[in-house]
Amino acid sequence: MKGRVAPAVFLGIPTLFLAALFVLPLLSMLVLSVWRTENYHIIRDVSFHNYAVLATEGAYMTFLMRSLVMATAVSAICTLIAWPVAYGITLYGGRYKLLFTLAFAVPFLTGEVLRIIALQGLLGPLGLLNGVLLALGAAPLRVIMYTNVASAIGLVYLYLPIVVTVIYLSLLNFDQRLIDAATIFGASPARAFFEITWPLNLFGTLIGFALCFIPCLSATLAPRFLGGPNGTLYGMAMAQQFGESGTWALGAAMGVVLFAVSVLLVVVAARLVDLRRTGFTGFGRG
Amino acid sequence: MAYIHLDGVSRQYGSVWAVDRVNMAIEKHEFVSLLGPSGSGKTTLLRIIAGLERPTQGRVLIDGEDVTELPPHKRGVAMVFQEFLLFPHRTVYENLAFPLRMLKLPKGEIEARVEWVVGILALRGLETRYPNQLSGGQQQRVALGRGLVGRPKVLLLDEPLANLDRELRQEMEVEIRKHQTGLGIPFVYVTHNQEEALSMSDRIAVVRGGRIEDFASRADIYDRPKTAFIAQFVGRSSRFEAIVAGGDRRLALRGDGILIEAESQPGLALGERVAAYVKNEKVRLKPAEPGGADAPNALPATVRHVILRGAYAEYVLGWSGGELIASRPRSEAEFAEGAAVTAFWNAADVDLFPVSEPGR
Ligand SMILES: Nc1ncnc2c1ncn2[C@@H]1O[C@H](COP(=O)(O)OP(=O)(O)O)[C@@H](O)[C@H]1O
Ligand SMILES: [Mg+2]
Numbered sequence: 001m002k003g004r005v006a007p008a009v010f011l012g013i014p015t016l017f018l019a020a021l022f023v024l025p026l027l028s029m030l031v032l033s034v035w036r037t038e039n040y041h042i043i044r045d046v047s048f049h050n051y052a053v054l055a056t057e058g059a060y061m062t063f064l065m066r067s068l069v070m071a072t073a074v075s076a077i078c079t080l081i082a083w084p085v086a087y088g089i090t091l092y093g094g095r096y097k098l099l100f101t102l103a104f105a106v107p108f109l110t111g112e113v114l115r116i117i118a119l120q121g122l123l124g125p126l127g128l129l130n131g132v133l134l135a136l137g138a139a140p141l142r143v144i145m146y147t148n149v150a151s152a153i154g155l156v157y158l159y160l161p162i163v164v165t166v167i168y169l170s171l172l173n174f175d176q177r178l179i180d181a182a183t184i185f186g187a188s189p190a191r192a193f194f195e196i197t198w199p200l201n202l203f204g205t206l207i208g209f210a211l212c213f214i215p216c217l218s219a220t221l222a223p224r225f226l227g228g229p230n231g232t233l234y235g236m237a238m239a240q241q242f243g244e245s246g247t248w249a250l251g252a253a254m255g256v257v258l259f260a261v262s263v264l265l266v267v268v269a270a271r272l273v274d275l276r277r278t279g280f281t282g283f284g285r286g
Numbered sequence: 287m288a289y290i291h292l293d294g295v296s297r298q299y300g301s302v303w304a305v306d307r308v309n310m311a312i313e314k315h316e317f318v319s320l321l322g323p324s325g326s327g328k329t330t331l332l333r334i335i336a337g338l339e340r341p342t343q344g345r346v347l348i349d350g351e352d353v354t355e356l357p358p359h360k361r362g363v364a365m366v367f368q369e370f371l372l373f374p375h376r377t378v379y380e381n382l383a384f385p386l387r388m389l390k391l392p393k394g395e396i397e398a399r400v401e402w403v404v405g406i407l408a409l410r411g412l413e414t415r416y417p418n419q420l421s422g423g424q425q426q427r428v429a430l431g432r433g434l435v436g437r438p439k440v441l442l443l444d445e446p447l448a449n450l451d452r453e454l455r456q457e458m459e460v461e462i463r464k465h466q467t468g469l470g471i472p473f474v475y476v477t478h479n480q481e482e483a484l485s486m487s488d489r490i491a492v493v494r495g496g497r498i499e500d501f502a503s504r505a506d507i508y509d510r511p512k513t514a515f516i517a518q519f520v521g522r523s524s525r526f527e528a529i530v531a532g533g534d535r536r537l538a539l540r541g542d543g544i545l546i547e548a549e550s551q552p553g554l555a556l557g558e559r560v561a562a563y564v565k566n567e568k569v570r571l572k573p574a575e576p577g578g579a580d581a582p583n584a585l586p587a588t589v590r591h592v593i594l595r596g597a598y599a600e601y602v603l604g605w606s607g608g609e610l611i612a613s614r615p616r617s618e619a620e621f622a623e624g625a626a627v628t629a630f631w632n633a634a635d636v637d638l639f640p641v642s643e644p645g646r
Contacts, residue, residue: 180338181371183358185436186388191359195384199375276416277375 026259032252040246050253060237060254064261067234070148071216074155075209078163081156082208086168090176101168104161116154116221123150123226146228154222159215163208170204174279200279206269214262234258287350289314289472290335290440295344296496297330304330305341306496312440312474317466319475319483321507322493323519328476331493332442335474337361348439359388364438368445370429372417378428379413385436403431406465423454430458434465441466443475447482459485480520484508492516514639517563524569524610526562527641530554536633538582543606547582548636559641568635569612571601571619574626584630585610589621603629 033050036043054060089100107115122128123144130140143149174197182192218235227233238258241251288311297305304327312318320328333339335346337358345354353361364385372381382403386396404410407427417425426446433441443462447455463486466473477483483490484504491501492515500512511517518525528541539546539560546562554560574586587603587610594600599620601612612629621627 175371177367177369177371178373180358181365181367181373182384184336184338184363184365185385185432186359186362188359189357191388196373279375281374 029252033256035249037247037249050250063234063237071213074216075213078160078212082163082167090171104165116225120225151223151227154226159212166208170201203278203280291347293345295341298342303496317473317488319487319490321483326493327496362439364433365442366429366433366446370425403435407431440472517637521565523563523565530558545582547633563637566611566613571627589625
């Protein structure tokens with residue numbers, strides 16, 4: 001009895017959860033994307049018109065490409081910063097490890113909007129940074145005033161804590177004594193890192209990367225408040241369809257495209273990476 | 287000049303000296319065990335030889351070279367860890383090839399050497415498996431293979447058999463010793479298990495509180511313990527407290543209801559308190575004879591329990607001063623529980639130590 005009910009319950013609940021929160025909304029998006037919106041009304045005749053618009057009007061492609069580049073750059077920067085930070089904490093955190101971990105969650109206690117606006121106050125033309133530069137008699141830094149660089153800084157700032165936390169958790173589960181084993185058998189510290197530490201934390205690193213990459217693709221706030229005229233990102237454009245322009249069906253189509261791109265990237269990543277070699281421990285014995 | 291030299295090596299953690307002024311000289315073909323209770327500093331000493339830990343004081347010399355300042359990857363030593371520490375993301379083959387790749391050997395040479403280890407350790411057919419697809423015994427063999435494959439200057443083993451069951455352990459003991467003899471390199475083997483140390487070692491260093499209590503041949507350690515600690519820790523024995531009562535060639539000792547005779551020892555004065563140890567297998571038994579009391583080294587006792595251990599029977603005996611154990615071959619006459627017996631032993635089999643602190 002117990003042998004059948006327990007798995008049914010423990011696998012059933014997440015399945016329902018996924019169905020309710022993920023599959024159903026996705027299906028409704030799919031349906032909406034093949035309808036039309038006119039004057040804030042939904043017209044239910046099926047066509048692929050929205051997808052044709054996305055494919056032919058160059059702006060959408062530009063936004064998507066820009067978003068992909070932006071998400072890649074931001075995720076790479078976050079990963080590069082997060083690694084030494086997380087590694088430093090595992091090595092030298094001592095009994096303050098838990099405190100550090102919790103500290104990374106503190107920024108989340110304020111909302112995303114607040115944090116972005118605060119950053120605007122730092123980076124903008126009248127912001128703290130340029131204010132100090134001006135006061136010192138220097139020229140203001142133009143690259144951080146309403147540019148894609150400013151957007152990138154904002155996104156790094158937003159998602160760095162997540163990436164650090166994920167990589168930190170991965171390193172926490174990593175058996176440091178394997179490094180001892182590697183050095184005993186002739187690996188220099190650098191070699192041991194690339195032979196042992198990096199591959200065994202690759203799974204965690206990829207999760208951290210993805211948890212930054214995916215929201216960056218659909219980011220709306222950072223480009224809106226920090227990006228300039230050339231800073232429109234795909235997610236921001238998509239949000240506009242549901243807001244100001246009222247072209248919901250087109251927005252839904254954009255969402256479907258975004259989802260497809262994300263899935264494609266995950267599939268490609270999964271094909272390139274052999275999970276067994278990434279420190280993924282979910283295989284168990286056998 | 288010995289092959290490995292530890293010269294006044296100490297390691298301090300906070301206020302604790304985990305390793306305390308250790309001097310050792312290990313020869314090139316020797317199998318040496320570091321035997322001691324948990325927390326006595328064995329692992330720390332091994333890690334100092336490996337270079338994973340820096341000694342607070344002292345020097346480490348391997349093959350005539352002072353390696354004290356050398357990091358582990360430049361020492362040419364290898365290690366087998368208690369927890370195996372195989373690389374989980376690498377196959378058996380890749381684990382075995384790792385030390386060879388670090389040595390930058392040509393591919394053909396690597397293949398040949400891995401092939402050699404796979405052969406001698408019976409790992410054939412497992413080369414493409416990952417460590418989590420192996421049994422404990424197989425993981426142990428891979429760990430040992432990874433230690434041997436690079437032909438290190440010395441192989442350090444830290445309780446490598448502690449996680450294996452008894453049968454497998456005895457099998458591996460034979461195998462490990464065989465490979466040490468075959469390779470002709472020193473093995474330094476850490477264990478808290480006296481049977482392992484006794485079965486494999488040429489010499490045993492008994493470690494206690496970070497210090498080497500004695501470093502001698504296994505026969506000496508077992509048969510002629512230098513300290514009360516060794517007498518207690520190595521082998522199984524019964525302990526009696528007594529006072530030196532006289533005698534010159536042979537010492538007479540008087541305890542609570544017991545008269546002990548032992549071979550004379552220098553430095554024991556009349557009236558001094560001593561602890562006398564008699565190993566279980568040195569205690570013999572005969573049926574109790576009426577009126578035969580008061581002979582030295584003979585105790586009237588009652589059999590309380592009989593524990594069968596295969597070829598041996600362990601008799602737990604009660605006597606007026608407490609309990610005493612006799613371990614006898616099953617081929618001898620057997621005694622039933624409740625039987626009245628006389629336990630007796632030879633004066634030569636009594637190990638005497640002055641009792642410095644009470645309760646020791
Ligand atoms: N990294 C360390 N930090 C602090 N104390 C340590 C450390 N390693 C070992 N010790 C202490 O040193 C002593 C010896 O430890 P160890 O060498 O592991 O003993 P053994 O291997 O004989 O069980 C113990 O008291 C232990 O607590
Ligand atoms: Mg230990």
